[in-house]
Amino acid sequence: MHFAFTEEQAMIAETVQGFFAEHATSDRTRKAMAGEGIDRELWQTFCAELGLAGIGVAEELGGAGLGMVEFAIVAEAAGAQVAAVPLLGHAMAARAIAAGGSPGQQAEWLPSMLSGEVIAACSGSNSVSAAGNALTGAFKFVSHGGVADVFVLRAGAGLWIVRADAPGVSVTAHTTMDQTRPLATVTLDSAPGDPLPDGPAGLQAAHEAGWICAAAEALGVAQAALARTVDYAKERVQFGRPIGSFQAYKHRLADMVIEIEQARSAVYWAACAVDEGSDEAELALHAAKSFAADTAFMCAGNMIQLHGGIGFTWEHDAHLFFKRARALQSMLGSGNAHRERIAAMVLGEAA
Numbered sequence: 001m002h003f004a005f006t007e008e009q010a011m012i013a014e015t016v017q018g019f020f021a022e023h024a025t026s027d028r029t030r031k032a033m034a035g036e037g038i039d040r041e042l043w044q045t046f047c048a049e050l051g052l053a054g055i056g057v058a059e060e061l062g063g064a065g066l067g068m069v070e071f072a073i074v075a076e077a078a079g080a081q082v083a084a085v086p087l088l089g090h091a092m093a094a095r096a097i098a099a100g101g102s103p104g105q106q107a108e109w110l111p112s113m114l115s116g117e118v119i120a121a122c123s124g125s126n127s128v129s130a131a132g133n134a135l136t137g138a139f140k141f142v143s144h145g146g147v148a149d150v151f152v153l154r155a156g157a158g159l160w161i162v163r164a165d166a167p168g169v170s171v172t173a174h175t176t177m178d179q180t181r182p183l184a185t186v187t188l189d190s191a192p193g194d195p196l197p198d199g200p201a202g203l204q205a206a207h208e209a210g211w212i213c214a215a216a217e218a219l220g221v222a223q224a225a226l227a228r229t230v231d232y233a234k235e236r237v238q239f240g241r242p243i244g245s246f247q248a249y250k251h252r253l254a255d256m257v258i259e260i261e262q263a264r265s266a267v268y269w270a271a272c273a274v275d276e277g278s279d280e281a282e283l284a285l286h287a288a289k290s291f292a293a294d295t296a297f298m299c300a301g302n303m304i305q306l307h308g309g310i311g312f313t314w315e316h317d318a319h320l321f322f323k324r325a326r327a328l329q330s331m332l333g334s335g336n337a338h339r340e341r342i343a344a345m346v347l348g349e350a351a
Contacts, residue, residue: 003268005073012052012070016077019050024081026317029180032084036147037182038119039084046085047116054114056091056209057098062111067275068208072216072267079220079296082320084180086119086144088217088331091209093120093152096159100202105161105194109150121145122206123186124154134168134190135160143331145184146173152206153186153193159202160193167191178327180320208274208285210332215267215288218296218328222263225296225303225321226256232307252306256299263288263295283345290338296325 005013023042032039047053056071057063064070071091078087094113097105112118121142128137135155142151148171151162162169168191173184196202233249234242270288273281300322304311311318329335 003265003272009070009073012066013073013077015050016052016074017080019046020077020081020083024078024083024085026320029082029084029320033179037084037179038086038144038147042083043085043119044116047114053090053116054094054110057094057110057114061098061106062114063094063098068212068271069268069275071209072212072271075213075216076220076223076267079217079324080224082180082221082317082324086121086147088181088210088213089121089123089143089145089148090119091213092122092206093150095209096122096152096196096202096206097161099205100159100196100198100200101161102197105196109161113150118149119144119147120150120152121148121186122152122210124203128153128155128188130155130158130160130193131190133193133195135162135188135193136190137188139186139188141183141331142186143181143183145186146171146182151186152196152202153188154203155193157203158199159196159206161196162186162188162191162193176327178323180324181327207332208281211285211289212267212271212274214328214332215263215270215285215292218292218325219260219263219267221296221321221325221328222256222260222292222299225299225318225325226253226260228317229253229256229303229306236308249306252302256302259295259298263292266291283342286338286341286345289332290335290342293325293329293331294335297322297329300325 028039052074054063055066055074056068059065075087078085097109113120121144123139123142125137125139128135139153149164153160153162168189170187171184173182176183230253266288270284273284304318304322307318310316
């Protein structure tokens with residue numbers, strides 16, 4: 001099977017790659033890291049001027065009416081620059097409300113979320129109890145939870161919309177390894193929640209968006225790590241020749257290329273499967289998330305090592321890629337957890 005971007009998808013890729021390369025600079029990212037862990041100006045520009053915050057939301061709901069392939073293109077470009085934006089939680093929350101929310105909930109939240117006026121975060125927990133429309137419990141490791149205005153939270157089999165400023169809601173921000181995507185604990189004490197009428201549909205849509213976002217970001221991290229290392233290999237001279245000309249160095253780069261191409265196939269297979277409603281979609285999502293995250297970690301580690309001494313310094317951006325890659329490995333399920341799901345699905349079909 002041959003897969004290639006359509007002309008429209010290629011234009012989107014060119015646009016978002018140029019946008020993040022120009023605006024998600026190292027200086028801006030480091031400034032965001034020293035503050036809230038979010039580049040609010042970048043996010044506002046992305047939402048308002050680029051108009052791609054609703055790329056995976058239907059046009060009748062105010063979105064761009066495109067699919068998960070186009071969303072993966074955006075997430076890959078953001079990952080390639082380690083952009084400090086709340087894309088993951090936003091995509092999960094928006095897709096959940098679009099798929100499982102009532103017309104009133106969609107009208108209340110989607111316009112402000114897609115315009116960038118409201119920052120959303122999404123998370124799930126098995127330790128939350130619901131008494132009527134009041135929720136009690138804690139949600140740990142909520143991505144950009146400390147800056148969110150609204151949460152879409154899983155309690156039991158349902159999803160609930162909870163305002164960050166609602167009574168009974170407290171948010172504790174944490175110092176985390178990936179400072180471009182800070183985590184927080186959201187604690188609810190009889191906090192009012194607005195349940196989505198179709199929780200299962202919303203949950204499925206949130207999972208699809210989250211896994212594709214994480215996998216595509218990881219692909220962007222891996223590709224950028226390779227590109228930057230190749231550039232360095234051409235510039236750094238040792239023993240009178242570029243270090244990239246040494247066989248051992250080239251072998252490491254070749255290993256990165258092979259892993260990246262496999263990860264790319266996995267990511268866009270998953271995105272296509274979701275868009276087409278394929279029976280293989282769930283398996284593809286688990287495969288993409290686990291493989292792409294592991295590939296990003298391998299490539300980011302090689303980036304540090306192949307840059308020599310400077311790769312270990314705070315001033316060099318290699319550590320930004322390494323920390324994002326390591327965080328992506330554990331986010332939304334570890335690689336082992338996803339591979340166990342794949343094994344269970346395969347064995348179930350064989351039985």
